[in-house]
Amino acid sequence: MRLLYFTDTHLRGTAPAARTDDFAAAVRAKLAEVVRLANELSVSAVLHGGDLFDLPEPGLGQVGEYLEILRGGRAPLFVVPGNHDVYGHNPSTLPRTLLGFLARMGLVRLLDREPMYLEGGGVRLQLTGRGYHAGIDRRDPALDYAVEKRDCDFAIHVAHGMLLPRSVISSAPFLPAATPAEDVLEATKADVTLVGHYHMPWEVWLNGRVALNPGALVRLSAHPDEIARTPQVLVLECTGSGISHRYVPLECARPGEEVLSRAHLDAARAREESRAAFLAGLESFRGERFAVMEPEEVLGEVLARTGAGPEVEAEVWRRFQVRMRVSTKSGERQCSSIN
Ligand SMILES: [Mn+2]
Structure with a gap:
């Protein structure tokens, strides 16, 4: 048998x-x-x-x-x-x-x-x-x-x-x-x-x-x-x-x-690391000066920190104003313009 x-x-x-x-x-x-x-x-x-x-x-x-x-x-x-x-x-x-x-x-x-x-x-x-x-x-x-x-x-x-x-x-x-x-x-x-x-x-x-x-x-x-x-x-x-x-x-x-490949494990680890870095950055942002998250203040601070240079800054503010006008017209809350 x-x-x-x-x-x-x-x-x-x-x-x-x-x-x-x-x-x-x-x-x-x-x-x-x-x-x-x-x-x-x-x-x-x-x-x-x-x-x-x-x-x-x-x-x-x-x-x-x-x-x-x-x-x-x-x-x-x-x-x-x-x-x-x-x-x-x-x-x-x-x-x-x-x-x-x-x-x-x-x-x-x-x-x-x-x-x-x-x-x-x-x-x-x-x-x-x-x-x-x-x-x-x-x-x-x-x-x-x-x-x-x-x-x-x-x-x-x-x-x-x-x-x-x-x-x-x-x-x-x-x-x-x-x-x-x-x-x-x-x-x-x-x-x-x-x-x-x-x-x-x-x-x-x-x-x-x-x-x-x-x-x-x-x-x-x-x-x-x-x-x-x-x-x-x-x-x-x-x-x-x-x-x-x-x-x-x-x-x-x-x-x-x-x-079988271990590539998905490496990719997951890289994703986890960049997520942790992003969250840590956000946390330091909050902890220091951004008790009030007014869009203009946040954007101004980001530009100051990144040292983007006057040309880039001007373009950023121009786009920011356009988005603010669009979202105000369509009746959205203003802060949604920076999403
Ligand atoms: Mn089993």
Whole structure:
């Protein structure tokens, strides 16, 4: 029995600022490749680790195209809801989200703590899941990440949360609440724990059990690690002798430097700096002499400060008078003439 796992597709109607390519075309190509792979391998199920969508209710025009591609997959699609799939990190809002709607229509199946069983190739597989919620990574991790194994050959648990190798947690002091994968592997009976949420891939083994995240299928940010990695999916193989997995990098994924740029970050910083400079100038203006903001006074002071020279000053006053006459005639307030 084979399964395919992928996560954090963040399907959305708009392109992220960091992307420089035709983002929608790139996402379509990725989904088509995932579906082709799943069909070629005749997988029994496709599993998704959450954040299928970037928003609870994404633009249906664009996202409809993506879902049409996913419907080309012959195997059922099992999903755990991610934080982006629901409102306010609150799973009870699921019925009014697109993911909840798809589940109602029977187009996807939501995994939860109640085990589901798949049978094939002489193997019985237990599937459980835990979607994101506000308390995850902030309470006993066993409640969300550890499962019992009953009446099956293999158990797979899928969760959306900040489960990470202990080494990653200790090297990232600004990370929000996180759970060490090593602790979970001590507690769980699942043979494989599949995780989504963190967008970089990782894998941890302990006591013959594995927890892993293949990384987000779609690269959204221009973080150097995102630029350096190739999006991939995971293929799980279950036979009488054991369960194994391999990563399959997407053939259609282009090098990060070709699709991601940090230019929007530099532009935003430059904009922020000039805005701050402008506001500081305005503040010093106010603080010194401009308790009364009469247009003539303000203009006279500006001209004195800029040292514009007599020719420019004369032209400025001429234009100022013209504008004042126009706005007085049209009945506007006089100060609007300097806008
Ligand atoms: Mn997430």
